Amino acid sequence: MRLSHHPRYQRLSIAPAAILAALGLRLLLVPITGHEGPFLLFFSAVMLSAWVGGTIAGVLATILTVPFVAIFFLLPVASSATSLFGPIILIALFVIDGFLISTITGQIQIAAAHAIRHEAELSSLIDGVQDYAIFLLDPAGHVATWNTGATRIKGYTAAEIIGQPITCFYTPEDVADGLPQVALQAAAAGRYASEGWRMRKDGTRFWASVVITPLHDSSGHLTGFAKVTRDVTELRRQSAALHAAHEELEARVIERTADLASANATLARQSEELQANADSLRASLHEKEVLLKEIYHRVKNNLQVIMSLLRLQGRQVTDPLANAALRDSRQRVEVMALVHELLYRKGDLASIDADTYIRQLSMQLLRIYGVAPGQVSLSLTVEGVWLSLDQAIPCGLIINELFSNSLKYAFPNGQLGTVGIALHAGPPGMLTLKVWDTGVGQSASDPAPTHPSLGVTLVHDLVHQLRGTAVTECSAGMSVTITFPLSVPAEQIVVAQV
Secondary structure (H helix, E strand, O other): OOHHHOHHHHHHOHHHHHHHHHHHHHHHHHHHHOOOOOOHHHHHHHHHHHHHHOHHHHHHHHHHHHHHHHHHHHHHHOOOOHHHHHHHHHHHHHHHHHHHHHHHHHHHHHHHHHHHHHHHHHHHHHHHOOOEEEEEEOOOOEEOOOOHHHHHHHOOOHHHHOOOEHHHHEOHHHHHOOHHHHHHHHHHOOOEEEEEEEEOOOOOEEEEEEEEEEEEOOOOOEEEEEEEEEEOHHHHHHHHHHHHHHHHHHHHHHHHHHHHHHHHHHHHHHHHHHHHHHHHHHHHHHHHHHHHHHHHHHHHHHHHHHHHHHHHHHHHOOOHHHHHHHHHHHHHHHHHHHHHHHHHHHOOOOEEEHHHHHHHHHHHHHHHOOOOOOOEEEEEEEOOOEEEHHHHHHHHHHHHHHHHHHHHHOOHHHOOEEEEEEEEEOOOOEEEEEEEEOOOOOOOOOOOOOOOOHHHHHHHHHHHHOOOEEEEEOOOOEEEEEEEEOOOOHHHOOOOOO
16 A cells, blocks of 8 residues: 555655745745744644644644754854854754644644544434434524424425424424423423424424533533424323223223122121021921921831831731731831831931841841740841932841741741842842742642732832842742842832731
8 A cells, every 4th residue: 555545655745845835935936024933934834734644743843844944044044053052052942842732722623533433423313313203493483403204294395494493393283382481481491391282394293302401611601402202193002002901901900890799798788598498497307307307207107106006906916827917917017117117216217227127127126026045046238328218118028038038937846947138239230139948849749829818919119119020949948039120219119018
């Protein structure tokens, strides 16, 4: 790269040019001024070099000045060696002054360049802002500067608006009310900020956020205003929409709260009604339980009266067959009375424990028939089954008939044996009742009865009442297995016809 094209050398070139120009001008003035004041023009050349080229250019101009002044103005007038002392002092003072002038001027030039560059950058920055209108006003309120954001927001170009009053930005109503003057007066007192409607060049309105700040010089005098305007129309619309949504939400919350309060009051009232109904139902249920217990108790007592009558009648009858019929009838009544007695004692008015019921029933039959101790053993296998009243009485009567037949006919002449009763759950939803003995049973050669006995008829009807089936086996002793549903709806029960 050529040195002459380097920016630094270009700045230094001002020094010889300025010195040569000053020398030429000084030589032209010699006929008029003589050789007095040879350095005056050169001070200007040094100052110009320092301003244009910087401190170094000023120092260079000072150095170049010394030989030119010495040759052309000091040495020609010196008469002797002793007379050179004065010119040397002048040259020394010039050099010192030149250095000082170069330094000061160079610093001033640097500061001015920085200020100019800073002002240019600030102006470029302000002009590049698109979302804000940033401009200056003179003290009277006329537009002094304009940026790109102001053109975008307000629609005016700089050529159109500079020098115009700010009243062109306000609505006719605000101008009539004197709002522009009020805003400038308030800004001059400190700072002015507000929001309101403003006008564009095309006459449309927008909602603006405005800030006006006063500007003062170093002595405190007002030099103008800085004004910043932002178009917040969309922001205001969104804020209004948000506020409306908030109010609507609050209204809905109040409405929903009122609905919830009403619903809570309704639920509380319904809860009170339900509680009152529950109390009434409990009271009614208690009354029915007491009544039902009384019914069971009275039924049991009435059955006891019937058994007593049958027992008295049996004592007066001498016919063995009639006496046996009366005894069987009394046993059947006792079976039904036992059910009512268990229901009355246990407190559960809907069902009874099958194990307790069958165990008491079998022990009662052994006692009635007077079976000798050790002759007939009892085998009971009853799982945790509960029977309803509609099942307990038919099951008890069936067990009574089959168990009684085993005690009467299965062990003649004191024969030893076992009578068993088993009740357990069978297939899903079904119960299985089995009554068996190890007695003599019935062989194939035994003649079949012409007419079924009352006990057999009763067992058949009771199995039908339970909606079950019965299977009889006579291979080794006698065994009757009855299978019936776990529960029998009341409307499906068929009353046995005896």
